[in-house]
Amino acid sequence: MTLPAGTDAVRQSLASFRQEREADWKAFEALLARVEKRAPRALSEDELLSLPLLYRSALSSLSVARATSLDSALIAYLEALCLRGYFYLYGARRSLRTRIGDFFLRDWPAAIRDLWREVWTSVALTVTGAIAGYWLVASDKRWYDAIIAPSLAGGRNPDSSTEMLRSVLYGGGDHLLSGFAAYLFTHNTQVSILAFALGFAFAVPSVLIILMNGCMLGALFQVYAAKGLGFELGGWLSIHGTTELFAIAIAGAAGMRIGTSIAFPGELTRMAAAARAGRVAATAMVGVTVMLLLAGLLEGIGRQTITSDVARYSIGGGMLALWISYFYLLRMVRHGDG
Amino acid sequence: MATARNPAALIRPLVTPEGVDLRLKLADAGTRASGFLLDVVIVITAAVVVSLVAIFGLGGLGVKDAEPLFIVWIIFIFLLRNVYFIAFEAGRRAATPGKRMVGVRVASRSGAGLTLDQVIARNLMREIEIFLPLSILAARGSAGVADTLSTIFGLVWALLFSLFPLFNRDRLRIGDLLAGTWVVEAPKVALVEDLSLRKDPIAARFQFSAAQLDAYGIAELHKLEEVLRRDDYFAMKAVAETIGRKIGAKIDSVDSKAFLTAYYGELRAHLERKLLLGNRKADKHAR
Secondary structure, eight states: OOOOTTTTHHHHHHHHHHHHHOOOOOHHHHHHHHHSSGGGGGGGHHHHHHHHHHHHHHHHHHHHHHOOOOHHHHHHHHHHHHHHHHHHTOOOOHHHHHHHHHHHIIIIIHHHHHTTTHHHHHHHHHHHHHHHHHHHHOTTTHHHHHHHHHHHHHTTTTTTTTTHHHHHOOOSSHHHHHHHHHHHHHHHHHHHHHHHHGGGTTHHHHHHHHHHHHHHHHHHHHHHHTTOHHHHHHHHHHHHHHHHHHHHHHHHHHHHHHHHHHHHOSSHHHHHHHHHHHHHHHHHHHHHHHHHHHHIIIIIHHHHHOOOHHHHHHHHHHHHHHHHHHTTTOOOOOOSOO | OHHHHHHHGGGGGGGGGGGBBBBEEEEOOOEEEHHHHHHHHHHHHHHHHHHHHHHHHHHHTTTTTTTTHHHHHHHHHHHHHHHHHHHHHHTTTTHHHHHHHTTTTEEESSOOOOHHHHHHHHHHHHHHIOOOOHHHHHHHHHHTTTOOOHHHHHHHHHHHTGGGGGGTTOOHHHHHHHHEEEEEEOOOOOOOOOOGOOTTTTGGGGGHHHHHHHHHOOHHEEEHHHHHHHHHHHHHHHHHHHHHHHOOOOOOOOGHHHEEEHHHHHHHHHHHHHHHHHHOOOOOOOO
């Protein structure tokens, strides 16, 4: 029994395969480690040009190794290296500035336009909720505590005196209120995220959250209207409220879109319909956060310093007009790479 | 679970434009859970540290001056919870620190680049998967109204969503499903030495016949490679005895490692030669 000739030759050629290419693999690995940590600007022009070449050479090494070598550690190394390279080179990442520019000029208004049916349904639901809330509290004031959590009411309830209610409306630069505004911002954003995320359950929870939000509005309104302060409350609310309520309505609309496209996927598979709706809705949600932040700023700065009803109404109305024209009238025509 | 029994069930094809299949490996549920727990620990630690600093700031400055600090604190805690995951996953490595530690990353199911809206969609859904049921439970518990029914409802809800990855083939959570993403293994693997180039003076003494080398196939070769790389004396002794019995060779137990190194080198060269000639001998049962 003798060994078949050639095992040594095979061993030699595979050893030299690794020896000859190892330097390239190491160079590729080092370059990847650098570009993953810092921006591609950190590389020189030569290094940048060598990146795709090294990637392809690693891929071809992987193919050769899979076909001829039985060293599983080597193959695992090359697979991991190629995967890292693939994710980096085909990640098609744009710079942060173009991403942000695209978002504000194109993606955000387009997402809202795409959601137009859900958005107006959501606005209608808010109005319905508000009427229901007003009517409930008008019929029995105990409903108020059931609708508005005491932590959100800020001491306002049906038993408050007219002076107390008025002082909240025209309170001026009270330090505590700015903390309260920040709390309201996080609360509102949380409500919006819930209205969005819960839409997954066939849109039912989103509808309920939006209705409930309208209810709270109506209940608060009734308390003030009963004391003859309805017009003043409208001004106090509208300075930031038009932005804020519109944002919450959009969040509900995003949730409804997800729920309805899971329930009625149309020609797509349920998974594909969900993935498509999810991406439109997520873009809308980033917009919602921006709107709520703006509403928080208006609330924190504008509401306490601007005490004239007319100015409040005009700022609130102006913001609403601004949002509607931004979403529905601004259509950027872009040429070239889209 | 298919995960533990059959690792091949988690491999998905990913053909690059160059025509090479990179065989994407999906992260299993345990890895993802540990990655998430690491992230939670990081977020909570950061929140506690910042809160402590904020409290001492309040104490040092007096409540009136600390007002802006309080606002910053509220917004910071909010950002920490909502933006931590999004910012890290939208970054170059598409992974939070926790995911990076366990060697996984987020990728688009289509194979194209991961976009920002996908990252946002998958992370906002975490709100109903984890945080909502927990906060319901916490609120109920602190108010002292945690009746059995609502507690059970909260727990079932939480489990339904957190265990969702176990109920589908691709290990998707709800957020992954909505965003069109999945979580794949992307470990950093170091290039290690080639075992068949190992020079061992005792190993040179062993010679094997063609019949002895035909006893095993590629599957056994890879197991042998694993044992040699682990370098555990007792495992090597046991393996050397088994191989010795099978191929009819007598080995002293002190020489186990040298024997295995020699047999590994010869067996690999033998099988690689067959491979070049077009015969991939998968295991010992193949001819």
